[in-house]
Amino acid sequence: MSDAAPARCRIEIKGLRKTFTARGRDIVAVDDASFQIADGEFVALLGPSGCGKSTILNMVATLIEPSGGSILVDGMPVTFGRPTKQVGYVFQKDTLFPWRTVEDNIGYALELAGVPVAERRTRVAEAIHRAGLDGFAKFYPTSLSGGMRQRVSLMRTLITQPEILLMDEPFGALDTHTKLEMHSVLLGLWERARQTVLFVTHDLGEALTLADRVILMSARPGRIKDDFQVGFERPRDAVALRETPLYAEQFQRIWHSLGQEFAKGHAP
Numbered sequence: 068m069s070d071a072a073p074a075r076c077r078i079e080i081k082g083l084r085k086t087f088t089a090r091g092r093d094i095v096a097v098d099d100a101s102f103q104i105a106d107g108e109f110v111a112l113l114g115p116s117g118c119g120k121s122t123i124l125n126m127v128a129t130l131i132e133p134s135g136g137s138i139l140v141d142g143m144p145v146t147f148g149r150p151t152k153q154v155g156y157v158f159q160k161d162t163l164f165p166w167r168t169v170e171d172n173i174g175y176a177l178e179l180a181g182v183p184v185a186e187r188r189t190r191v192a193e194a195i196h197r198a199g200l201d202g203f204a205k206f207y208p209t210s211l212s213g214g215m216r217q218r219v220s221l222m223r224t225l226i227t228q229p230e231i232l233l234m235d236e237p238f239g240a241l242d243t244h245t246k247l248e249m250h251s252v253l254l255g256l257w258e259r260a261r262q263t264v265l266f267v268t269h270d271l272g273e274a275l276t277l278a279d280r281v282i283l284m285s286a287r288p289g290r291i292k293d294d295f296q297v298g299f300e301r302p303r304d305a306v307a308l309r310e311t312p313l314y315a316e317q318f319q320r321i322w323h324s325l326g327q328e329f330a331k332g333h334a335p
């Protein structure tokens with residue numbers, strides 16, 4: 068038995084529910100979801116389209132009000148509409164300001180926080196370098212590729228040094244090659260800071276590449292169906308990992324369970 072103390076719990080979700088009302092009809096989007104995420108853990112929330120992944124993430128981010136249950140971050144209940152200071156959010160769509168350059172987009176949160184210009188410049192330059200964007204500081208988002216824009220989005224959140232990172236399919240719109248590239252970028256950045264991450268995806272390969280744990284949701288109404296540990300050592304090579312027998316084994320194990328939910332989602 069290990070003597071190491073168990074890692075402290077950063078996110079605790081208990082009996083979480085969300086019912087939307089649209090056109091006079093109630094839609095149960097999330098039904099009795101419970102799970103915990105420990106400090107420094109990288110967790111993927113996986114499930115078919117419409118199963119309630121974004122709804123859960125948005126409730127943790129205080130953007131949507133739960134219909135029931137509770138969300139604790141570092142032991143404190145979160146309050147709808149009041150962002151938790153240790154939490155950062157990376158959206159699916161890049162939400163860059165088209166009228167701001169790369170450096171001004173990345174530095175935006177520091178500007179809002181009143182960080183002095185000299186410190187801002189240093190931190191932005193470092194972020195640009197870490198994201199592999201050297202030489203693009205003065206470019207506007209329209210002159211960047213999709214992958215580059217996502218790097219800027221990522222750094223715009225990471226520059227505030229959030230200890231907890233919520234990510235909603237940030238690479239969902241990218242082609243396979245660019246997505247792999249972004250996995251390498253994210254793994255490299257995460258290795259340095261080891262944030263606690265809740266990463267929403269419907270891509271099992273992505274979940275296995277990045278996460279320590281995969282929480283699988285059922286088709287709507289979204290419930291937690293399974294919780295898998297991912298066995299790859301770190302640091303990981305996002306490309307080589309996919310050639311290993313362990314990858315094939317884990318993919319197959321989770322795919323079966325996920326496939327049942329895809330089938331339900333497509334049932335007439």
Ligand SMILES: Nc1ncnc2c1ncn2[C@@H]1O[C@H](COP(=O)(O)OP(=O)(O)OP(=O)(O)O)[C@@H](O)[C@H]1O
Nearest residue numbers: 087089094096115116117118119120121122123269
């Ligand atoms: N504001 C809303 N009003 C009404 N229904 C909503 C609203 N937001 C989400 N829903 C419904 O709740 C369910 C869950 O939606 P959610 O966006 O959380 O799914 P998701 O798992 O993130 O899907 P995807 O992978 O397609 O992004 C869906 O049936 C959706 O139609």
Ligand SMILES: [Mg+2]
Nearest residue numbers: 120121122235
């Ligand atoms: Mg979604």
